[in-house]
Amino acid sequence: MISKFQIAYKSLLRKKVRTLLTVVGITLSSLVLVSLFGFNQGYEKALNHDIDNMGYQIMVMAKGCPYEAATLMLQGGKGLRYMDPGMVRDIAKRPEVQATTPILMQAFFDPNKGESGGIAGYFGVDPSSYPAMKPFLRFRKGSWFVSDTAREVVMGYEAAELEQREVGDMTMVPEKNVPLKVVGILERTGTQDDGTIFVPLKTLQQIAGTDKITTIGIKAKKDADLVRLENELYQLPDVQVVSFSQVKQTIMKLIGTARVMVLSIALIAVFIAMVGVANTVLMSVYERKQEIGILKTMGAMPHDIFVLVWTETLMLCAGGSVVGIMAAMLCNGITDLFIRRLLPYAPSGGLVAIDFRLALYTLGIILVVGLLSGLYPAWQAGRMRPLESIRSE
Template identity: 75%
Template sequence: MMITPFQIAYKNLLRKKVRSVLTLIGIMLSTWVLVSLFGFNRGYETALNRDIENMGYQLMVMAKGCPYEAATMMLQGGKGLRYMDQSMVDQITKEPEVDKVTPILMQAFFDPNKGESGGIAGFYGVDAHSYPAMKPFFRFKKGGWFKDNAADEVVMGYEAAELEQREVGDETIVPEKNVKLKVVGILERTGSQDDGTTFVPLKTLQKISQVDQITTIGIKVKKDADITGLENKLYQLKDVQVVSFSQVKQTIMKLISTARVMVFSIAVVALLIAMVGVINTVLMSVLERRQEIGILKTMGAMPGDVFRLVWTETLILCSLGGVAGILLAVLFSRFTDLLARSILPYAPKGGLVAIDLKLSLLTLVIIVVVGLLSGLYPAWKAGRIRPLESIRGE
């Protein structure tokens, strides 16, 4: 039975088990960091894009000061929201870059039943026609949208319905106003902020809150339209501010890129340390087997044969360490996800670490190629051993 170079290389590595295992661990940890980094890079951007797409629109127009006063209202129970006239919707609709618009009225009421000392219940007044068109990906667990903008009905997000233990056909009460509304639809879980939202027909909420204005206008831009140009036009409108989700995304990704560079630097250092371990392991193996290599040459082995034999040892080390590191990254991807969420300034819904077969193979190729480059010197050194000198022990 003929012994293959792989069998010989494998047996040579087993001679020094502790050294080989430590080298494998170094390669494995480097691969783990590298594939987790690549997976995070892909997963985070995918999740962020999904969060933005789930908004249904790329731009929001709101009255100046609205976000700050909304924060005050939510934290301190104030009611200082600023409003816009609904005629603003018609002005924005005329812009050629605009595909669809939807008016929104956000209102919050004090609910004594939330928590020990009460809390704020948020309601979104939305247009019965334009808002569902902005969110075609919404799926209903039960029921559907309300009939018109003046109906005494609500649609509840998945978590909002669970919190209040409501089913389709039940009635829910608007806190402070003691107005009863019928639940006509409950949404399936979306993994976004919509899960905790209660949607009310726009005119109904305006009537309940005695406000005939709106707080926000959502804008969906036409495909390939100049969003920056549209933003500049919208800034010319009186007393409004514009929030662009593409800008929000860019800002968040800039914050993340700093952390990503740091982690990538750690991965490179870990990779270099692992490669030094590969060089050390293979080179020491070569030096310890000088006489064996010399005997092989006297029996007719060419320098190229010895080179391939030693290089095969490097290939085995890097392949095994790379595969083990990828498996480790997949097994602990949930832990990596939780760790990333604990340190990031903003973490979108869904998985932040996306590791698939293509990414795993790419990482394995990088590890093996870098490892084989590291094994060039030990293999070259082995190929240059002179038979007579090695047998004499010189």
């Protein structure tokens, strides 16, 4: 006995080109839709990973410090504001804080950078606390400093490439003409650490002629109330607080705006594809009036005809959506590269994460919308009168 699926399949093969174009439209719609859902899931996961890899979730710095960037670029760091190192101990006593690390950011004018010179940035870090804050940092060669007063530097991957340095080489601090030995070169991380030159905190303080710091990195406990901690830190005099959770929220809001626009385009694409499905099935129904009439005279009920036409719709949507989802999974890397070129900021790691659950979710959406689009053609077929259908040309 021939099943409804076999009849529906043979009906779709009668107009192969029209059926193929309809399936291609559904394929493209499902590809766009699952890729968008995958981007929504992958971007947030990658952003969370990058923020976690920063080691500390909150930075406390001297008030106005972030706005000194223009001063650093134009005047070589003059007017930079500092904090007392004793503040590190005060913050570390708070119950929400797991660890702290003091940092001194210092910039020196380097006449050898470019035609008119440039700025060389140095990070003074505490060897006893900073490496523990960033355990994900890996060395291509060498290791961290031997002591907190060593005349040594650890260079990020890009900083070492730019200055053509290897472990054991000597490098000179611009302006101060202080020689430092390169003891380590980090692996590429894809973060700002790649262009950073790390120096022991006390060594950089001695070179810069100050006993102050510019930043305190804070790592909170896992169950800590970050909002409460941030509000308490805001009460400290002459400091400002930068929370990476706030940075994350800001970025996600910007991405969310773009995501709404792209989602609108994807939904329009799905709607157009479903209109194509409805048109294909409706044309097939009108072309088979006599056949439907004969089936009814042989005892087929309106419900049987309705299910038969709906089955055609189901096969079109299922075939196109499965192909589209598989194509999205296979082209995941290309989609990731394309998005990276469009976005002003993209975290490390995969930006598009398509898993089995997401694939099933997208398939369900396409099938539901597709079956809804097939309601009218199936209803039209079911209400046809047998004699009128047989007599029609």
